[in-house]
Each structure stands twice: as C-alpha cells, then as structure tokens.
Amino acid sequence: MPTKWISRKDLKKLPDQWLKQYDVYAPIQNGHELAFQLVKESAQIVWDVPSNPRYPAKSLFLPQSEVLMSYDGILHSVEKVERPKVLFGLHPCDARAIRLLDHALVDEQNPDEYWKSKRQSTIIVSTACISPDESCFCTAVGGSPFNTADSDALIVEVEDEFCVYVLTEKGGVLFSKLPDAEDAQREKVEKLTKKVEAGMPKAFPKKKLHDNLLASFETDFWKEVSQSCLGCGVCTFLCPSCFCFDIADETVRKERVRNWDSCMFRTYSLEASGHNPRPTKMERTRQRVMHKFVYWVDLVGEIGCTGCGRCVKYCPVNIDIRAIAQDALHREFEGMKK
C-alpha cells in the first residue's frame, strides 16, 4: 500500500471534499470537551488532539442507546441503511479497540448486524499520537501511538507536514490524488516514531501478567485493589473496548433498545433468584481487569485493553489499571504457574 505526503494546508481542506460523499465524524469542540461528532465543515475539526476525547469512538458503532426493534404486536427489526462514513482523527488505540470489538460482536453464527453494517460503511482514518498524555500506555499493552494495524489509513504529523499511510483499499479511496512520499520524508517519520515510542512505557509481559492474574483470582489482592472503588460505570463506559450491553423494553415508545451496561454495576450479574455471582465491588473490579488482561488473551491472543488512558484519567478515585497490572506482575501469588 502506498505512503503519501501532504501539507498542512491541503490536509485541512481534504475533509471538505469527503463531505460530498461521506458523513465525516471527527473530534470537534463541544463545550469544554472534545467529542467525535458529525462534522459540517473542515474548520470545525480539532487537529491537534494530545489526549483522547473522553467519550469513546465506539459509540459510533455501538451507540450508548440503540433501538433494536419496534413492537406492533410482534417485534420487528429496525433496518437502517447506513450512510458511508469517514471516522477521522482518532488515535490508533481507539482504532485498535474497534477492531477488537469485531471479535466480540461478530461471530460466524450470530453476527451483530447493527455493529456490522455500521462498521462496513465506515472508513477509519486515524492520526498518530505524537505527544501522548500522562495517562497513555498503549505501548504497554501491545499497541503503539503509530500503530498501522487497525485503521484504513494513518496520518502522521511531521514538522508541520503530514505523512499518510494508506493501509487498505478502502482507505486509499480518500487519498488517491496525493503524491507519494519520498524516502527522506519516510525516514523523518520513522525517526519520529522511534523518538515518541522511546518515551512510552515498556510492554507488559503478556503471558506472565496473564498467569499472575489468574493465580491471584482468589487472593486478597483484589480486596486491596477494589477498596477505594466507588462502583460507578465511568471506567467501562469511557473504555473504547468495553462492549457489554443490556437489552431493555421502552414500552411508551414501543421499542426494544440496547444500552451500554457495566460489569461494575451491582445489577449487572444479579439473577432473579437474588443470587449474584459477583456480589461485591471486589469481584466486579476483578472481572473488569481479568477480562482485559486474561480473558481477552485467552480468546483472541491479545490484551483487550488498548491503553487509551481514559479509565485512568476519569476514574473519580484514581483506580489505575496500569498500576494494578504492575502490582500483579511484581507479586507472588500462591499456586502460581511457573
């Protein structure tokens, strides 16, 4: 796939051209915050985003509340024709999360058509993260601020110009008219990549972390970790790779909807009999961390956390998943596998 080059001035005009054919979603300023929202013109887009907009981009594919079916005596699927979309300006960690969610929501037997149709109609153009935030740790969990694996195209800012890695044919459509990058320009990007990555945390030893956490399952470690947890849903709702949802009926509107749900809520796993397999914050915190670092690894061979840092940054009591992982790595748990 080709690598292209473009000046800042030209790049800023590019989304305007896309707007003719696509709905473009990009980080724009919404009050005090940034959010991935529908763009009306290029000028709205915030180009230099050091840290991730708090509301994750997964909401464009798995909306927080989505109507699944309508009811008129029986339930009918809501079928929507998805407009072609460009999702622009997300960081590689968010792009990776979206790819991870494909594993969770699309299986051969029962694909989630709502997710799939939105996914197929969207071109993902991510921008490299050249000044990662304090809370960022994508390199620790197998990603990189310059990760090219999960997007249709990746844009890297170098000295006020931009290098565009076209990564799929889908992505190529948007940049077909640009000139190819020269070797000197590519070198600049590689240098920058090395420099930024060098300042980021080292990768967790995936296997050791997996085994340690499993061994810790029934230890007091989790009591310690969860003691200050409030039990709110901030970490999971803002997490780009959390996908749990609840299905509910809105009788007034005669709709069956799905809403994001959170394993941190008491009612999440509460059964009608009153039995709750995860009765306290300890089990719930454990589930969240284990899901990211153990169960995802068992299922797809990758850590399910993408290191975007949102849960670290917005947790009201500063429960830091990086610190939990580090802590688990450096402890000895009984019955630990060698």
Add this chain to the structure above:
Amino acid sequence: MPNTRDQKIQAEAKRLLQDGVVDVVIGFQKGTLPYKMQPCFISRADEVAKLTLNGLCSNNLAVYLNHWPKGEKTAIIVRGCESRAIQTLVLENRHARENLYLIGVPCIGILDLQKIGQQELQPVLAVQEEGDQVRVTFGNGEKLFKRNEALHDACLHCNHPQPLNADVVIDEAGLFEDGSFDKSYLHAFRNLSAKKRNEVFRAEAERCIRCYACREACPMCYCEECFVNHSRPQWIDSTIAPSGQQGWHIIRAFHQTGRCVSCGACERACPMNIKMTYLTDLLNQDMAAEYGFEAGLDAAAAPPFLTLGEDKGKFTGEQEEDHAN
C-alpha cells in the same frame, strides 16, 4: 514533600493506630497522576507516611462508611462537608458514632480540575499549591491561578468549611471561616426566565451518560436498590433519551432534599463535567427558608421530610391559595 498539615495528620493517625484506638484510618494518598489523589485505607502504623490532604483530594470520604463493616473502629479524616455527611449518616442510623474517630481538618477547599485545565486539549504535568496560589504545569508551559479562581464551585459556596463534632481537630488554619460565602448564585438562577432555567437544566442533563458516578460518589446515596435500577415498574427511561437523563437528575436531587451536605463530590466525580449541585442547593435553600434546616449541622435534628408534627396548624389555609392560582 510533606507540609506541616500532612505531618500533623500522619502523627495523629500513627498515634491512633499504635494505641489501638482504631483499626483503620481512611484518608488520602498520592495518586498515579499529577492531578489526582486517591482514597486510602491505612491499617498499619508504619504506613501513615502515605497520608496527605490537599486541594486535589476531591472525594467525600464519608462515602466509604456506607459499605464499611459496622463494628470496625475507624478513623476518618474529615473536612467540613465530610463531617456534616457523617453527622447525617449517623442520624440515619447508617453508622454508630462511637465506632468512628473523626480527625478534623479545617478545609482548604478542593480544586476544580476543569478550572485548572485538565481537559483533552493540554495535558497537566504538575499541580502545586503555593498558599493562595496554584501553579499548574501544562505540556506547553506554566500557569498561575489564584486559589479562589481554581476552587470548585461547591467550595466557593460552602458555608461550613470547619469540621463539626470532630474528635480531634488538626491545628492548622483553613482557607475560610464558617459563613464566609453564600449561595447568591442560586438567586441568579431562580431569577432567570422559565425558559432559560429549563435550558440550563436541559443542557447539563443531556451530557449525562448514565454511569452513576454521581450516585456512587455521594455519601447520601446508599439505597440497596436505586430507583433507576428498579424494574417493576421501570420508573425512568433506561436509555440516554432526554426523559431518562432528566428523570435521573430530578429524582436523584430530590431524594437529597435536606440531606445533601453540598460537598460537590457528585460533580467532581462526573466524567462529563455535568453541573448538578445547583439542583440540591436549590432544594436545600428551600429547606432552610421553610424549615430553618441545614443538613448535618445538628446531630439530633432530622431532615424536614421526616418531621411532620408542626405542620398540622399551618396546613389549612393552603388550598384557598391554590384555588386562586
């Protein structure tokens, strides 16, 4: 770098643990980000050096008492709002006062991360409190705030920053005296037109993502089953439709009438920066005007919704007034 306030807190905590007065001390320790402190639970005397208290300690520690083993002797570091919250919790029989040891600290206010610029646009690298100034280091340089400008609204409107009914009060000056601030901002809100008031409310509520951080951060929200989780019937729209968001904020606030201690922990916990203490403040102001009641000030006075007797005489004339409407 421990300041004298921290050292005094640590010394007191150490004494309590060493003498076996308490089993655990609930306080704050340094967090993993430069602008975050983390609640901590110290049960060994050699760990007290972790304890600190500064303007970045944004939670109300009383919230932990709701799920705390009832018999455990517990010390808790309290500022004004925390002491009032505990007073209310004790009044509501959530906890026995004799099992608690309150280490009072005159409040220096809590910084508002939003006001000091913790947002997506520039990373915060360090926050330093220097007397009545706050120095914040951003990715692209430093900025100096006047402390009053950087304080959270709830602290600016706080009338009782001094800890009440504490077992010991750390000998350090607080930032304000009791009664030094008022809630005149509420008058401004009340004086807006009906349309404007609703617009403000709607604009705040519509950012809600229903994560219930406000509920969980609040010491007064301790119901086993919250009304939003109720399924038979389902009172509040489960989605992020406006009716669901508004319903949540209206009833959440209303359940706090005469109970909310205006600490603002809900607002600081909110990941979407939704303003919500004005709702409970409005209700509290009514309670103060109507019944002369303020939550948490008097260890023996129950909130107005639980005391009814004196209404009997006043009640009759009212329906005529309503007829006239």
Add this chain to the structure above:
Amino acid sequence: MTQKKPLIVLFQCQYCLASSLDQYWVEQELPENVKRVKVPCSGRIDPLYILNAIQGGADGIMVCGCMPEKCHYKEGNLHARRTLNEFRNFLNTLGYPQERFVFHWMNIDERGVIQPLLASFEERLKRSKDRPRLANRMLNQENG
C-alpha cells in the same frame, strides 16, 4: 380548529371523597382526558409517580387528599404536603410550571366539589401560556 383537551392526571386518596356519589363519579364517569391514579393515601404518592405522569405527557396534575387531622393514616397527608409541595417548587424551577400541578385537600363535608374543580383546572390549563418543558418519554435520541 378544536383544541385538544389537556391531559390531566388525578392522584386521588381513596379516603378523601367522603361522598360515595363523588367516588362513583371519579371511578366511572371521569372525562376521557382525565386519568385517575387511586392511592391508599396521599402520603403514598412518590415524586416518581408525578414525574412518570409528566414524562408520560400529562398537561396537568391534580393531587387530591384529606384535610389535616383527617388522614386515615394519621399523618400521610402531612408527608404528602411537605414533599409534594417542595417537589412542585422544584419542578417549577426546572420546567414544569407550578400552575399545572395543584393540590386539593378535601374537607369531609364537601360534596360535588371534585367535578367543578377538575373543570376549572382544565379551563386554566387551556388558557395557560406556560407550557411544560420537561422531556417526554416519547422522545428518543441516539448517540449521546
């Protein structure tokens, strides 16, 4: 053009109508635009009921209970008065005008009062320019 009749939700304490004729009327002959919620006591009316009525599209809400000292449960009505009065103030501040939310505390010797009360409330609602501004449950939105 005929104006749609305002939808009124009547919360009625089951003891407040001393006359069985009136009770029969609210049970059987209420106009179609009035929905009645019978409660064992006005004190049983949770603010959630009121909110539910509002979000269900009520143009007006009337709470009917007993006079003080006449409560079947001693002080349920006192509780109702305190909480609902405050709730009414609160809703008024946020966007449900207080003129749309009224109370009537029935005296034991009142007969045939409920009918004209509802009629005049309906009239007032029709004339009212201050509309309810709180969100209705019919509204939906996707993507916060």
Add this chain to the structure above:
Amino acid sequence: MKNCYEPFPMHIERVVVETTDATLKSFELTFDRKEDCAEFFEKYNPGQFCQLSIFGKGEAPIGIASAAWEGNFVRFTVQKMGKFTSAIHAMRAGDPIGMRGPLGNGFPLGDWKGLHLLVIGGGCAFSTLYAMTKHILHPSHRAEYGEITALYGTRNSGLCLYKPVIEEWHNRDDMVVHQAIDVPEENWKYHVGFVPAVLEEIAPSPRNTVAVLCGPPAMTKFTLPVLTKLAFPPERIYTSLEKRMKCGVGHCGRCNIGHKYVCKDGPVFTLKELQELPNEI
C-alpha cells in the same frame, strides 16, 4: 438482515400447572411461521435453552423441556421469580409470545452413545434433563445408549414436575428411576433425604457411565463431591449452568465465567471444564 436479537413470533398452545403450589408452570409454544419451526428443529439438541420474550417485560433464558419427537411445539417449565417469569405466569393458552433459539450447546448426546447414563436432577432444573431423557427413551434412540438410572429430588412430592410421565418411567423396564423428597410424607414410596445423601445410598457404578447433573447451586455443590467419591472422572460429569443473560449469543458480556460464555459455550459443561475456569459461579 438476519437479526440474532429478533424473536420468532409464537403462541402459547397449552399451559400446565406442574406443582401443587403453582409456582411452576409448563408452557407449550407453537410457531406462527412454518419456516421458524423448521429452523428451530433443525438445530435443536436437548440441553439447549431459548430466550422467551414478552414485550415490555423483557426476555428470560429458559431451558427447553420437550424432545423434538413430541411434536411441533416447544415446552418450557418456568418458575415464578422475577419480572418476566411473573408475567408469563399470568399468560394463558392463545396468548402471543416471542422466542429466540435454540441457544447454547446442549448435551453432547453423540459422544455418549454406547454409555450408561446417570441422570441427577433437583427441583425445577430437571426440565432439560427431562427433555434429554425423553429424547433418549424414544424407540429410535433407546438402543444407542446403555442403562439409564435417574435420580430426581424435590423438596416435597407436590413440587415434582411431569408427574404422569415420571410415573410411566417407574414402570418401564429399560430404566431405573429413584425419586427423593427432603422430608418424610405419608404414602411416599421412594427415598427420603437430600439428593447427595440418596446418591451415596444408591451408589451407582461409574463404569462406562456418564453422570448428568442439573439442580440448584446448593445441590450441585454437595453432589459433585459425592460423584467424585463414587469415582466418576471429572470429564464424565456434566452439568448445566445458569446465569443472568441478555443477548444469549455471546455478545452482551454478562454471563462469562473466565473466558467462556455460558450462553454460547455452555450451558452444559463438564466438571473438568469448570475446574479449569475461575471459581465464579
């Protein structure tokens, strides 16, 4: 679009009150559309479950209690518990209802061919075992399996499900049925005591035998050690789990134990599989 969340439109054909206290009822549902019926029976394997769906009351995962040969209907035995189950208990023959399924893996009947079966059930969890046993007892399947021993425990005789059929089973010569109740009752012909104790008493041989266990968590917890004591190997002990579920197809996340989803990878697991998973049932 084939939407995995859209239920088949169904109707309730028949309602049977199973127990004397009426907390358990069986509902037989028929399909409104022929193609749904064909799709269902093409996939159905005893041990699977369906998401029953009543609009406004939500959905609930309920085990299938009928064998395919019984006819073009699906039976569910439902205990009145929460929002959904109370709603279905109020329904009558002729009422419409939704159903998604069959979901989950079901019992691996193919692997059990040629083996003896020990079927242990307790309370209302007996429903899927009932479907499985019925399936096996059908003349065209019976010869494929060895001896069948069933142990069914309930709190009292009034709570016993499917009474007429179980009476028939007692009279069959190709299976042994043990029934147990917790406390003695007049005119009770069978065992008295909790299932684990009765199991120890009848001490079935583990030779070439598969044990299938479904019951409330407390019963399962105390019966598993008995089976182990009787020398049943963990890979020959099967049990069916329950969890809170929403989607039923492994998307919504809540029914996991470790990396397995009970709805998709279960509900039937061997003890061996469970031993390898975190202890969070």
